[in-house]
Amino acid sequence: MSRSEAPVLLRTSAGPALPGSPTDFTEAWLRNRRLSEHTREAYRRDIATWLTWCAGRDLDPLRASFLDVNSYARELESTVAVRSGRPLTPATVARRLSALSSWYDFLVKLRALDGNPVVAADRPRVDRDHSATVGLAPEEVDALLAAAEADTGPTADRNRAAVALLADLGLRVGELISLNLDDLGAERGHRSVRFVGKGGRPRRRALTPSTAYAVDAYLAARAAAQGVPVAQLSGPLLVTASGARLDRHSVFRLVRRLARVAGIPAWAKLSPHSLRHAFATSARAEGVPLEDVQDAMGHADPRTTRRYDRDRHNLDRDPAYVLWAARARRRG
Template sequence: MRRPTASDLIPRQSGRGVAAGATPVDFTDAWLRNRRLSEHTRAAYRRDVTGWLTWCAGVDMDPLRATFLDLNEYARTLEATVDSRSGRLLTPATVARKLSALSSWYAFLVRLRAVPANPVTDADRPRINRDHSATIGLTPEQVDALFVAARADPRPSGPRNLAVLALLADLGLRVGELVSVDVADVGHERGHRSVRFVGKGGRARRRALAPDTAATLDAYLTGRAHAAGVPVDELDGPLLVTATGARLDRHAVFRLVRRLARDAGLPAWDRLSPHSLRHAFATTARAEGVPLEDVQDAMGHADPRTTRRYDRDRHNLDRDPAYRIAAARAARTAAG
């Protein structure tokens, strides 16, 4: 049977203005197909909407008739929910993200005239400190310790693991971007070694590979080609693969980062993630004097405020502009 498309859900007017025969699940399928999303984000959005629909079923309420009062009640339920992974209550940021997904879902239904208004618009959402990130960051010295641990890894996967670490630490890639790269995406461009990938929102992006990063990647690919008995230029498929040749997935990267952190003796190793290296990339780049807009472009952020939140050293008093202003004044005085 053919799956319904968005055009199938444009309502044939009924008393409630809802498409005849269309269910909330049908709307969800159409909504997700209509968005440029990574598979990871698509799955997360589906879980968020499914959670809402399950709650609605539990209180015997039609989600297509929900009001902001119902969304408020749902939000309070979420705030009292314990995360099965952490054993702690859902954070305000998590609750806000779930409500944001529902807002996007309802906005889609409004455009299809399946509901008269978006009930999330007037809901009481959690207040989020936009200057805070729950991700545990790493100092440059801690990142160096990860590289030492990776280089000392005797496993056959050691060269690949070092390549994973280099791409995360030196480029600040998101884990979804990292695992999506194919061998064909690595090449040369205007005198630079480069890598192309699909960024957040489905945007095609490219980044330069520093010499050490390129050498690490070349060593991994050379060893992989030798094991396969083919020239390097005949390799194809995913860039990062398992022992069986399958594409390395995000879960394996999470495990790898934590194992290297444990081997390196880093504190809170069991709470680190690939995103910790992305935060470290931003902090180190800014500490080395890279302009905010260049870091923003490198990380693929639409809003510079997001980039600033990744900069863990932004409140360091050593970086207070007062010092530079005073130094410049002193230099002018001396010159005069």
């Protein structure tokens, strides 16, 4: 057992020592927060990486200082990501340090530590006005949807439904794969879907006619294959051939395969999140108010929504033109 995993006794000012290991604290911290399962897993990995780093230096993570966190951060910045073959981005490093800071905040609140060592650490600067996600033009989204329509094979109906939900609703991939059949419904004449979004917030969205049609066609084909009525289907909305819930890796592969078929030049760099960015950009270009796009995407801060809008710096949208046109109308 490594030192970072060994049971420890934390003395608190409120009472007796707290028995346990850093891993125990991680699970307690995660249970205390409303998070999606995907986010929980990401945070577990982030904390486990820190604990492993500490163990390799015979450093008790509960006695680490901001100098140790700085050393860790600089090492992260030079770490090469397996998938991309490039160093971790500042945003990734900042996210890992943010998770670590939240973990230490939890221990401080338990009075297990006097202070959070991440607070005084030197975190990388992240450009909040930039995203590394490769975007899609509206015509490329159309081409991707057309490729899905032309797709064949036993999973073609499911693939069409998945891509339609991503493109028309701008869902996060985690939100997409977490959907269950009983999340589908109808409200005031709208076909709708309910789900739990980022931060554990309940969300609901309207299904467009084309997306509702794609979902209905998929469920009809799935029910027919099982020899049951659609009403008797249960469990996850999107499933594999064996009936298991579709995972995010399959959705990544699906988007890239269809993008390649559609002839999209950047197909190898696309992700499901590319469709989310395209949703925001196209909605704003079509005149949808920022607050409506923000609500649809589940953003707590409108600045996040603006970052998704790839066309926000287009001079066609400069308000100077609107003021000039209004002045011209007044002058008659």
